[in-house]
Amino acid sequence: xxxxxxxxxxxxxxxxxxxxxxxxxxxxxxxxxxxxxxxxxxxxxxxxxxxxxxxxxxxxxxxxxxxxxxxxxxxxxxxxxxx
Amino acid sequence: xxxxxxxxxxxxxxxxxxxxxxxxxxxxxxxxxxxxxxxxxxxxxxxxxxxxxxxxxxxxxxxxxxxxxxxxxxxxxxxxxxxxxxxxxxxxxxxxxxxxxxxxxxxxxxxxxxxxxxxxxxxxxxxxxxxxxxxxxxxxxxxxxxxx
Numbered sequence: 001x002x003x004x005x006x007x008x009x010x011x012x013x014x015x016x017x018x019x020x021x022x023x024x025x026x027x028x029x030x031x032x033x034x035x036x037x038x039x040x041x042x043x044x045x046x047x048x049x050x051x052x053x054x055x056x057x058x059x060x061x062x063x064x065x066x067x068x069x070x071x072x073x074x075x076x077x078x079x080x081x082x083x
Numbered sequence: 084x085x086x087x088x089x090x091x092x093x094x095x096x097x098x099x100x101x102x103x104x105x106x107x108x109x110x111x112x113x114x115x116x117x118x119x120x121x122x123x124x125x126x127x128x129x130x131x132x133x134x135x136x137x138x139x140x141x142x143x144x145x146x147x148x149x150x151x152x153x154x155x156x157x158x159x160x161x162x163x164x165x166x167x168x169x170x171x172x173x174x175x176x177x178x179x180x181x182x183x184x185x186x187x188x189x190x191x192x193x194x195x196x197x198x199x200x201x202x203x204x205x206x207x208x209x210x211x212x213x214x215x216x217x218x219x220x221x222x223x224x225x226x227x228x229x230x231x
Binding site: 004006007056060061078079 | 116131132134136137138140141162173174194197198199200201202203204205206215216217218
Protein backbone atom coordinates (compact mmCIF):
# COMPACT_ATOMS: atom_id res chain seq x y z
CA UNK A 1 0.00 0.00 0.00
CA UNK A 2 1.02 3.58 -0.54
CA UNK A 3 1.62 6.05 2.31
CA UNK A 4 1.45 9.76 1.41
CA UNK A 5 3.07 12.63 3.30
CA UNK A 6 2.10 16.28 2.98
CA UNK A 7 3.38 19.81 3.64
CA UNK A 8 6.16 20.15 6.24
CA UNK A 9 6.07 16.42 6.96
CA UNK A 10 6.83 15.74 3.27
CA UNK A 11 9.64 18.31 3.42
CA UNK A 12 11.17 16.86 6.58
CA UNK A 13 11.15 13.36 5.05
CA UNK A 14 12.34 14.62 1.68
CA UNK A 15 9.80 12.41 -0.09
CA UNK A 16 6.07 12.54 -0.83
CA UNK A 17 5.24 8.85 -0.43
CA UNK A 18 6.38 5.34 0.47
CA UNK A 19 5.28 1.99 -0.87
CA UNK A 20 4.99 -0.29 2.16
CA UNK A 21 4.05 -3.88 3.02
CA UNK A 22 3.32 -3.92 6.74
CA UNK A 23 3.48 -7.23 8.66
CA UNK A 24 0.22 -8.97 9.72
CA UNK A 25 0.35 -7.59 13.29
CA UNK A 26 -0.21 -4.10 11.85
CA UNK A 27 -4.02 -4.03 11.98
CA UNK A 28 -5.09 -0.40 12.39
CA UNK A 29 -3.88 2.95 11.11
CA UNK A 30 -2.49 3.65 14.58
CA UNK A 31 -0.47 0.41 14.33
CA UNK A 32 0.76 1.47 10.91
CA UNK A 33 1.97 4.84 12.24
CA UNK A 34 3.79 3.08 15.10
CA UNK A 35 5.37 0.65 12.64
CA UNK A 36 6.42 3.42 10.23
CA UNK A 37 7.89 5.52 13.06
CA UNK A 38 9.93 2.57 14.31
CA UNK A 39 11.60 2.32 10.91
CA UNK A 40 12.33 5.98 10.27
CA UNK A 41 13.97 8.24 12.81
CA UNK A 42 13.03 11.43 10.96
CA UNK A 43 9.36 10.42 10.80
CA UNK A 44 9.52 9.41 14.45
CA UNK A 45 10.76 12.87 15.46
CA UNK A 46 8.38 14.68 13.12
CA UNK A 47 5.44 12.83 14.69
CA UNK A 48 6.58 13.33 18.31
CA UNK A 49 3.15 14.88 18.98
CA UNK A 50 0.95 12.44 17.07
CA UNK A 51 -2.33 13.97 18.27
CA UNK A 52 -1.95 16.90 15.86
CA UNK A 53 -2.08 14.64 12.80
CA UNK A 54 -5.14 13.38 10.97
CA UNK A 55 -5.08 10.22 8.87
CA UNK A 56 -6.89 9.28 5.70
CA UNK A 57 -7.67 5.91 4.21
CA UNK A 58 -8.42 5.82 0.48
CA UNK A 59 -9.03 9.57 0.41
CA UNK A 60 -11.38 9.83 3.40
CA UNK A 61 -10.36 11.14 6.83
CA UNK A 62 -10.88 8.31 9.31
CA UNK A 63 -10.25 7.61 13.02
CA UNK A 64 -6.86 6.24 14.01
CA UNK A 65 -8.39 2.90 15.06
CA UNK A 66 -9.66 2.22 11.52
CA UNK A 67 -8.38 -1.11 10.09
CA UNK A 68 -5.89 -0.89 7.22
CA UNK A 69 -7.06 -4.18 5.73
CA UNK A 70 -7.58 -3.73 1.99
CA UNK A 71 -6.48 -0.09 1.97
CA UNK A 72 -4.84 1.22 -1.17
CA UNK A 73 -3.66 4.64 -0.01
CA UNK A 74 -3.03 6.01 3.48
CA UNK A 75 -2.06 9.63 4.11
CA UNK A 76 -0.53 11.29 7.16
CA UNK A 77 -1.91 14.83 7.35
CA UNK A 78 -0.29 17.62 9.38
CA UNK A 79 -2.66 20.28 10.81
CA UNK A 80 -4.49 21.81 7.87
CA UNK A 81 -4.42 25.51 7.05
CA UNK A 82 -6.90 25.96 4.21
CA UNK A 83 -9.71 28.47 3.89
CA UNK B 84 -21.04 22.31 -6.18
CA UNK B 85 -17.53 21.50 -5.05
CA UNK B 86 -14.56 22.70 -7.07
CA UNK B 87 -10.90 22.20 -6.17
CA UNK B 88 -8.82 23.94 -8.79
CA UNK B 89 -5.54 25.65 -9.63
CA UNK B 90 -7.36 28.06 -11.94
CA UNK B 91 -8.35 31.59 -10.90
CA UNK B 92 -12.09 32.24 -10.70
CA UNK B 93 -14.32 35.30 -10.63
CA UNK B 94 -16.17 35.45 -7.28
CA UNK B 95 -18.79 37.86 -8.65
CA UNK B 96 -19.62 35.63 -11.60
CA UNK B 97 -19.81 32.56 -9.33
CA UNK B 98 -22.15 34.36 -6.95
CA UNK B 99 -24.48 35.51 -9.73
CA UNK B 100 -24.63 32.05 -11.31
CA UNK B 101 -25.31 30.40 -7.96
CA UNK B 102 -28.11 32.83 -7.15
CA UNK B 103 -29.68 32.52 -10.61
CA UNK B 104 -30.00 28.75 -10.27
CA UNK B 105 -32.33 28.98 -7.23
CA UNK B 106 -35.38 31.20 -7.50
CA UNK B 107 -36.94 29.72 -4.35
CA UNK B 108 -34.20 31.16 -2.09
CA UNK B 109 -34.78 34.28 0.01
CA UNK B 110 -31.21 34.59 1.32
CA UNK B 111 -27.73 34.05 0.01
CA UNK B 112 -24.50 34.36 2.00
CA UNK B 113 -21.04 34.26 0.51
CA UNK B 114 -17.58 34.29 2.05
CA UNK B 115 -14.48 35.02 -0.01
CA UNK B 116 -10.99 34.31 1.30
CA UNK B 117 -8.25 36.54 -0.15
CA UNK B 118 -4.45 36.37 -0.10
CA UNK B 119 -3.24 39.23 2.10
CA UNK B 120 0.15 40.81 2.54
CA UNK B 121 0.61 42.83 5.74
CA UNK B 122 2.69 46.04 5.42
CA UNK B 123 4.86 45.05 8.41
CA UNK B 124 5.43 41.49 7.17
CA UNK B 125 4.94 41.43 3.40
CA UNK B 126 4.64 38.26 1.37
CA UNK B 127 5.09 37.93 -2.38
CA UNK B 128 2.86 34.86 -2.72
CA UNK B 129 0.90 32.19 -0.91
CA UNK B 130 1.52 28.63 -2.05
CA UNK B 131 -1.25 26.17 -1.27
CA UNK B 132 -0.44 22.49 -1.22
CA UNK B 133 -3.40 20.17 -1.61
CA UNK B 134 -4.42 16.51 -1.64
CA UNK B 135 -7.09 16.98 -4.34
CA UNK B 136 -8.90 13.63 -4.10
CA UNK B 137 -9.26 13.92 -0.33
CA UNK B 138 -10.19 17.62 -0.58
CA UNK B 139 -13.04 16.87 -2.96
CA UNK B 140 -14.34 14.05 -0.76
CA UNK B 141 -14.11 16.00 2.50
CA UNK B 142 -15.55 19.22 1.07
CA UNK B 143 -18.47 17.27 -0.42
CA UNK B 144 -19.13 15.63 2.97
CA UNK B 145 -18.94 18.97 4.82
CA UNK B 146 -21.29 20.54 2.27
CA UNK B 147 -23.83 17.72 2.57
CA UNK B 148 -23.67 18.02 6.36
CA UNK B 149 -24.28 21.80 6.19
CA UNK B 150 -27.27 21.37 3.86
CA UNK B 151 -28.82 18.81 6.21
CA UNK B 152 -28.12 20.71 9.46
CA UNK B 153 -29.39 24.10 8.34
CA UNK B 154 -31.96 23.00 5.74
CA UNK B 155 -30.11 24.92 3.06
CA UNK B 156 -31.43 24.96 -0.48
CA UNK B 157 -27.88 24.64 -1.76
CA UNK B 158 -24.25 25.22 -0.82
CA UNK B 159 -21.05 25.49 -2.81
CA UNK B 160 -17.35 25.55 -2.06
CA UNK B 161 -14.63 26.63 -4.47
CA UNK B 162 -11.02 26.30 -3.26
CA UNK B 163 -7.84 27.02 -5.15
CA UNK B 164 -4.39 25.56 -4.74
CA UNK B 165 -1.02 26.37 -6.28
CA UNK B 166 0.73 29.76 -6.18
CA UNK B 167 -1.42 32.83 -5.53
CA UNK B 168 -0.34 36.45 -5.18
CA UNK B 169 -1.74 39.05 -2.73
CA UNK B 170 -5.22 40.19 -3.74
CA UNK B 171 -6.11 36.91 -5.42
CA UNK B 172 -9.13 34.94 -4.28
CA UNK B 173 -8.21 31.72 -2.43
CA UNK B 174 -11.62 30.27 -1.85
CA UNK B 175 -15.32 30.94 -1.70
CA UNK B 176 -18.24 29.51 0.24
CA UNK B 177 -21.85 30.12 -0.85
CA UNK B 178 -25.08 29.20 0.87
CA UNK B 179 -28.70 29.61 -0.15
CA UNK B 180 -31.66 29.30 2.19
CA UNK B 181 -35.25 30.47 2.49
CA UNK B 182 -34.20 32.94 5.26
CA UNK B 183 -31.00 34.71 6.34
CA UNK B 184 -30.16 32.93 9.62
CA UNK B 185 -29.77 29.52 8.03
CA UNK B 186 -27.68 31.02 5.22
CA UNK B 187 -25.36 32.80 7.71
CA UNK B 188 -25.07 29.78 10.01
CA UNK B 189 -24.44 27.42 7.11
CA UNK B 190 -21.64 29.61 5.73
CA UNK B 191 -20.03 29.95 9.18
CA UNK B 192 -20.23 26.19 9.74
CA UNK B 193 -18.67 25.46 6.34
CA UNK B 194 -15.80 27.88 7.00
CA UNK B 195 -15.14 26.54 10.50
CA UNK B 196 -15.05 22.95 9.24
CA UNK B 197 -12.99 23.49 6.16
CA UNK B 198 -10.32 25.41 8.12
CA UNK B 199 -9.49 22.25 10.08
CA UNK B 200 -10.72 19.37 7.88
CA UNK B 201 -9.93 20.29 4.28
CA UNK B 202 -6.47 19.08 3.23
CA UNK B 203 -4.82 22.34 2.19
CA UNK B 204 -1.55 23.64 3.59
CA UNK B 205 -0.41 27.24 3.15
CA UNK B 206 3.15 28.33 2.67
CA UNK B 207 4.13 32.01 2.57
CA UNK B 208 6.74 33.21 0.10
CA UNK B 209 8.74 36.08 1.62
CA UNK B 210 12.01 37.89 0.90
CA UNK B 211 13.64 35.53 3.45
CA UNK B 212 12.27 32.39 1.76
CA UNK B 213 9.33 30.07 2.29
CA UNK B 214 7.61 29.44 5.62
CA UNK B 215 4.67 27.18 6.51
CA UNK B 216 1.61 28.85 7.97
CA UNK B 217 0.89 27.37 11.40
CA UNK B 218 -2.54 26.02 12.25
CA UNK B 219 -4.34 28.22 14.78
CA UNK B 220 -5.93 26.84 17.93
CA UNK B 221 -8.76 29.37 17.44
CA UNK B 222 -9.72 27.41 14.31
CA UNK B 223 -10.03 24.18 16.31
CA UNK B 224 -12.13 25.98 18.91
CA UNK B 225 -14.38 27.48 16.22
CA UNK B 226 -14.95 24.03 14.77
CA UNK B 227 -15.57 22.45 18.19
CA UNK B 228 -18.59 24.64 18.89
CA UNK B 229 -20.52 22.82 16.15
CA UNK B 230 -19.88 19.36 17.63
CA UNK B 231 -22.94 17.39 18.62
